[in-house]
Amino acid sequence: MYKTFYRWLPAPETGHTFAAWLNDRGDITGFVDVAGKTQIVYWPSGSTGYRILGDGFPVGIDETGRVVSSTGEIYHADGTTGRLRTPDGLTGIVASQFDEGVTAGHGIDSAGGRVGVVWDAVGNVVTTIPGATAKAANARGVVLGFHGASSGSSVSVWRTGETETTIxxxxxxxxxxxxxxxxxxxxTADGAIIATPMGLPEPSYWRCS
Structure with a gap:
């Protein structure tokens, strides 16, 4: 049973600050919005302070305290940084979600179309999916997203780069x-999809039969 207890996180003096992601050891990341400009905030576990990592939004945090930003920057807990690599022929990469050491997102090809991309924890490209937008992925090669630049009435699941099913x-x-x-x-690690169904206010999951 949860008891009525909370504590305020330290925050910048100006702007509105939000906590967005938490890992098992207690590291937290979120963002501060100041007049429409957002910066990533990081609260290390056990610390009484915070760090501003950079501009943008965090799209996830792993168990080492590593944070990935929407613009593709990688912030390690020791203060070092990296970046998601841009696949050859693509520009303008966008990270959508970082979970369990895998980042899913997309880039733009020379014709202006989207290409789904999956990266590993240190930013190496694992998979590219032409004509697609990737939203989430796991370490076993299962990717969730949709074809093109808008979701429409269906979503797709790819496994190791090949279309497996449409939902x-x-x-x-x-x-x-x-x-x-x-x-x-x-x-999830075993391939289940967790989301809220389109048009239905009920949290659900889909599992491969």
Whole structure:
């Protein structure tokens, strides 16, 4: 049973600050919004302070305290940084979600179309999916997303880069916009999809039979 207890996190003096992601050891990341400009905030476990990591939104945090931003920056707990690598022929990469050491997102090809991309924990490209937008992925090669740049009435599941199935009526509802307040979805280690169905206010999950 939860007891009535909470504590305020230290926060910047100006702007509105939000906590968005938490790992098992207690590290927290979120963002501060000051006049429409957002910066990533990081609260290390056990600390009485915080760090500003950089501009943008965090799209996840792993058990080492590593944070990935929507713009593709990687912030390690020891203060070092890295970046998601841009696949050859693509520009403008966007990270949508970082979970269990895997980042899902997309880039833009020379014709202006989207290409789904999956990266490992240190930013190496694992998979690219032409004509797609990736929302979530797991370490076993299962990717959730949709074809093209808008979700429409169905979503797709890829396994090791190949289309495995299309889910319709109802389908998992999520947004490709990398904002902590947008609709979210996740793919678990065993391939289950957790989301709220489109048009139905009931949290659900989908599992491969």
């Amino acid at each position: 319709t009526g109802p389908r998992p509802n999520f947004s490709d916009v990398p904002h902590p307040f947008s609709s979210n979805a996740a793919v």
